[in-house]
Amino acid sequence: MTKHTVAVIGAGKMGELVISGLLRSGWPADRLLVTTRRAARAADLSERYGVSAVDNATAAAKADILAVAVKPQDAAALFDEIGARIPAGKLVVSLCAGLTTEFFAVRLPEGTPVVRVMTNTPALVDQAMTAISAGPHATAEHLDIAEEMFKPLGATIRVPEAQQDAVTALSGSGPAYFYLLVEAMIDAGVLLGLPRQTAHELIVQTAIGSAVMLRDSGEHPVKLREAVTSPAGTTIAAIRELENHGVRAALLTALEAARNRARELAGEMR
Missing domain, CATH: 1.10.3730.10 (ProC C-terminal domain-like)
Structure with a gap:
């Protein structure tokens, strides 16, 4: 699993939870990339966790897995910037509350696998509840990868995507x-x-x-x-x-x- 390079795009609070959880699970810091809006935030994350801060285009090119943790209202602009540069075989893991895998499908090359994830703040103490759903092109292997990413943060469960809004209401909030x-x-x-x-x-x-x-x-x-x-x-x-x-x-x-x-x-x- 650790052969994959993960880029956390939009490393705010939730993105930082993913970074710290992966590191606690033994994921090598040199296989983690982060992107942020502010240079000071990027420097802070790099110093604290030993990960590389890059721009969005570099993350899209270098990472095998893109964990998208931007605010939902910023997602369209992000994929206007990098969507066309993402190879169809690259796994996109969305932590954007409310956004469906269809939202990403129309902004990514045909066939790009997307996994939708809803976790919660007890991830800070490794007691999160994370629900994982497959988009149309995501396989069982993609779900396995996403599940392994979030297991260090607590418990995981797989649900149909149609249930994700209920998950957001119940465990996300x-x-x-x-x-x-x-x-x-x-x-x-x-x-x-x-x-x-x-x-x-x-x-x-x-x-x-x-x-x-x-x-x-x-x-x-x-x-x-x-x-x-x-x-x-x-x-x-x-x-x-x-x-x-x-x-x-x-x-x-x-x-x-x-x-x-x-x-x-x-x-x-x-």
Whole structure:
């Protein structure tokens, strides 16, 4: 696998996650290229990771795999610049939220394989959830390559591309929902008389433990919740209030809105 040279095009926050994850997995720094808009950013990445900073045209020519991590609104201009220079056999891995493989197909030589990827920010601690989808010309081997690239960042799953907007809503944006919930629970702890730091420690460890139980027990979340919910106890009193305030319905509506926004972004970029 490490025979491939990877160019991360648009090495912002998400692109840097890919670079650091590949290096942690043992990928040679001399087989990693990066492109950035700003020279200072390029110099910083080169110094920090020992990778080569190049321009987009050089990356397109030298790399075997192009990991495209630019903002969705910048992708069209990027491929106007380099699309025609990319050989049809070169693998393009897109991390651009909302952009379909069709978006790339019309801007690349016929037959160019494209794999669409949606990961999330827990990649910073090697706990990402990354969903991978094949474009029309991507083979099982291309999916294997993309999967190997992202395994160092956490877990991976393969999904049909038609499900990627739902993935964006659920796991791509998902960390923000958990942070909001934890923030609210910490505020509740303060309201109940706990010091903020104590409330923070209580809730963060509870969140970690609950997530590990969900992952490792194999139990349905309903069963795990019921195990904490005693008849006429404190937990059921709290759950009743959550249901009365429509928390479940709010989550359903929120994730549907995120999915719809992902679709809108794709439509705007055609």
